[in-house]
Amino acid sequence: MPRTRSGGTRKENKLEEARLRQQAIGVRLRHMFEEVVNEPVPEDFLAILRHADSRDDGSGGDPL
DSSP states (O other): OOBOTTSSBHHHHHHHHHHHHHHHHHHHHHHHHHHHHTSOOOHHHHHHHHHHHHHHTTSOOOOO
16 A cells, blocks of 8 residues: 555545544534533523422422
C-alpha cells in the first residue's frame, strides 16, 4: 500500500480521522448531557409531581 507523507496508509489515516471525529462528537454529547442534567426542574412540573404525590398518599387533592 502506498504511504502518505505522515507515514501511514490512506486507509489508516481515514480510520484515524474517523476516530477523532467520533471522539469529538462524544465529547460534545457528554457536555450537552451534563448541561441538560444540571438544568433546574420547571416549577410547573414540580407542581404536577406534588399533586400526584398528594393523591397517592390519600391526603385528597383536587383531581386534574
